[in-house]
Amino acid sequence: MxxxxxxxxxxxxxxxxxxxxxxxxxxxxxxxxxxxxxxxxxxxxxxxxxxxxxxxxxxxxxxxxxxxxxxxxxxxxxxxxxxxxxxxxxxxxxxxxxxxxxxxxxxxxxxxxxxxxxxxxxxxxxxxxxxxxxxxxxxxxxxxxxxxxxxxxAGVPEGGAVWREWRVVEKIRETADVATFTLVPADGGPVPGFTPGQYVSVAVDLDGDRGQQIRQYSLSGRPGADHWQITVKRVRGVDGGPDGMVSSFLHERVAAGDTLRLSPPFGEVSAIGDGEPLLLVSAGIGLTPAMAALAHLADTEPERPVALVHADRAGAAHARRRELVWLQQRLPNLSVRLWYEDAADAELSGLKADVAGGLVDPALIPVAPESYVHLCGPVPFMSLVRSGLLRRGVPAERIAYEVFGPGMLH
Ligand SMILES: Cc1cc2nc3c(=O)[nH]c(=O)nc-3n(C[C@H](O)[C@H](O)[C@H](O)COP(=O)(O)OP(=O)(O)OC[C@H]3O[C@@H](n4cnc5c(N)ncnc54)[C@H](O)[C@@H]3O)c2cc1C
Ligand code: HEM
Incomplete structure (x- = not known):
């Protein structure tokens, strides 16, 4: 009641x-x-x-x-x-x-x-x-x-009728374990807009008795483009566990010309905030909302102060790194700070970035006053960064985060 x-x-x-x-x-x-x-x-x-x-x-x-x-x-x-x-x-x-x-x-x-x-x-x-x-x-x-x-x-005519066929027009191999899929509506209709940080559900039909499976993927391209992009990391089984069902299927079985069933964009976490300085902190495949945010700002607010902090295993594992060169040319107030566990191949020609070896140190993350902060990455990484930022006086309500699985941070 x-x-x-x-x-x-x-x-x-x-x-x-x-x-x-x-x-x-x-x-x-x-x-x-x-x-x-x-x-x-x-x-x-x-x-x-x-x-x-x-x-x-x-x-x-x-x-x-x-x-x-x-x-x-x-x-x-x-x-x-x-x-x-x-x-x-x-x-x-x-x-x-x-x-x-x-x-x-x-x-x-x-x-x-x-x-x-x-x-x-x-x-x-x-x-x-x-x-x-x-x-x-x-x-x-x-x-x-x-x-x-x-x-x-979202203009879904009756609750539940969310699925629409999208055609893969390009599959880009980003790194050994990461691929980007560029998609257009198979019916030739309009491409819905979205807010950076939003995701779509992707439904695939697996072999045998495994039936349909659905997973969420953040839209990683520019909102307003005539296509969508998702960037998918292939999940390998650890400690004898099986490889990820849907990510393996997308990597192994889906190619340009194939179709996928996608939902409209949903997701309550904005990766751009509202005009204030922006701090994007990501690790591994958690870079996808940040890539949509940067592409959007290059289009709509190129002067906005933005700091990108990204952690990865190595330069070669850092997906979509080359785009940062292009984005830096369009976003004069974008600073980039990278932490690579193995910093041996850290340099990328044309990219102005502070690169450190080892794991992220939250005390060294640059935070402009009044920043809106968006975090995305493994839960232990986000917990570490969030508590470090809270200790440095960033208010909790200014720190948004996206968990790539069920649940929220505690
Ligand atoms: C909002 C949101 C946004 C996301 N955005 C992205 C994105 O942009 N890019 C991206 O790559 N991912 C993203 N994800 C993650 C994505 O949705 C999937 O979770 C991911 O691709 C793994 O799915 P999978 O089917 O491949 O793995 P699953 O088959 O679901 O397996 C997941 C894990 O469970 C283990 N497991 C499964 N079965 C068993 C078993 N029987 N015994 C032991 N272990 C088992 C697997 O080994 C694996 O480690 C996002 C998730 C959310 C919620
Ligand atoms: C009061 C009722 C319900 C509660 C409290 C509830 C709660 C939840 C929660 C907490 C999650 C995880 C969200 C996250 O990602 O953080 C979830 C996911 C989900 N829910 Fe519900 N739910 C309810 C009803 C339903 C119903 C009616 C259905 C449909 C049969 C449903 C299907 C699902 C599915 C399919 C997922 C995603 C599953 C997954 O990723 O493993 N839920 N729900």
């Missing part, structure tokens, strides 16, 4: 029940979501095509969903002061890019609550079930409303 100011509140009876049962649900969170997925996929095998089988295997998505429902219950019962707007936005954008519909919420709700009953057993009286049902639906309604707005904004 909602009060008159639109703030979502739990009924008093349910609040007391949820507070009393929260510790048990928290303690069994993983078991509950494990059972939930099993039940739901048994009843609705078609949903396997929209969930990420990699995250299922590594347990990442289980943790994300369990954490979201439990954290929301804590929030509703006054046990946490975490601002929920950004979390809801992140989930809604991700859902919209996957074409999640309002009609799918009762399915998830039914199996999630049944799983709570299965794991907690007799502790789940009808009263307890009703209270958790209320939590689920308060959260679901918030997400459904946000997703409806996103679909309307």
């Amino acid at each position: 909602s009060d008159t100011e639109g703030v979502v509140v739990l009924s008093e009876t349910s609040a007391a029940v949820v507070t009393a049962t929260l510790p048990a649900v928290q303690a069994h969170g993983e078991a509950i979501t494990g059972r939930f997925y099993q039940r739901m996929f048994d009843a609705h095998p078609e949903l396997l095509d929209i969930f990420n089988r990699g995250n299922q295997a590594t347990g990442q998505q289980k943790a994300a969903l369990a954490a979201a429902v439990v954290a929301y219950a804590e929030h509703l019962t006054g046990g946490s002061t975490v601002p929920w707007g950004p979390i809801l936005d992140r989930i809604a954008h991700k859902h919209a890019s996957l074409g999640i519909t309002a009609a799918q919420y009762p399915i998830v709700g039914r199996h999630l609550l049944a799983a709570v009953g299965e794991v907690l057993g007799d502790a789940v009286t009808p009263e307890v079930a009703a209270a958790w049902d209320e939590v689920y639906w308060l959260l679901a309604c918030e997400l459904i409303a946000r997703e409806a707005r996103l679909y309307a904004g």
Whole structure:
């Protein structure tokens, strides 16, 4: 239920029940979501095509969903002061890019609550079930409303009909493990605009019984161009794990002339901020939003002060490095600082950059006063940089970041 100011509140009876049962649900969170997925996929095998089988295997998505429902219950019962707007936005954008519909919420709700009953057993009286049902639906309604707005904004005619065929017109090998795909709409229609930092979902049909899989890729080209670009790192299996399903497929099986199913652009994290000095900090394949941001600024705000800080294994592994020479010619106030673990081949003719060996030292990152900061890279890298910048007095609300997987920084 909602009060008159639109703030979502739990009924008093349910609040007391949820507070009393929260510790048990928290303690069994993983078991509950494990059972939930099993039940739901048994009843609705078609949903396997929209969930990420990699995250299922590594347990990442289980943790994300369990954490979201439990954290929301804590929030509703006054046990946490975490601002929920950004979390809801992140989930809604991700859902919209996957074409999640309002009609799918009762399915998830039914199996999630049944799983709570299965794991907690007799502790789940009808009263307890009703209270958790209320939590689920308060959260679901918030997400459904946000997703409806996103679909309307993206011109998706009915919720969920997000897919459009795009033709690969060029595949550029950037480094040994990274390729850029240039795409145009297969129907010859218009190319939608986007804000640097936004991503698209890409759906591919894998061989055998692996079905369809969907992944997100940040748009890495210039907004307003007559094509889109995505830049994909091929994920290799580590410690005996399998190679990444979709990135390997894109690298091995997709070539110029092929088509891919893409969603409209979604994503709530801007990589350009709003006119203030900009600090872009990236590592590895996390450079993709920054490349879109720089191309956009070269077009729209060439005088804007911008600092690009990028960390990579080596110059040869740094994808799209050559474009920085071109961008520097168009952005007179762009400074570039690079950290290469192996700095042996660091120099690139025409590029004016400070290059250091080893890992990024957050204390040495140049931050102009009032900067808007955008981070993108592995989570430990972003946590290190973010805490370093916070220590140096950069306010948390000026530091945006993009995680290339489920979840947010803690
Ligand atoms: C908003 C957003 C933007 C993104 N932008 C980009 C981008 O611009 N460029 C880019 O390259 N990527 C980007 N990503 C990441 C991308 O979406 C994929 O996550 C990435 O390509 C890996 O997908 P995959 O299918 O290849 O790997 P998956 O098959 O999903 O595997 C991922 C990992 O899980 C491990 N794994 C899978 N199954 C098992 C198992 N059974 N046992 C043990 N380990 C297992 C794999 O070994 C691998 O390490 C972005 C992600 C998000 C959320
Ligand atoms: C209240 C209900 C729901 C909650 C709280 C919820 C929560 C989440 C969260 C936290 C994520 C991870 C977001 C991130 O990337 O950070 C996510 C992703 C996802 N959700 Fe939901 N969700 C809900 C309903 C649904 C429904 C109804 C569906 C459709 C059947 C769905 C399908 C997915 C899929 C496919 C993903 C991406 C999976 C992945 O990448 O592994 N969700 N959701």
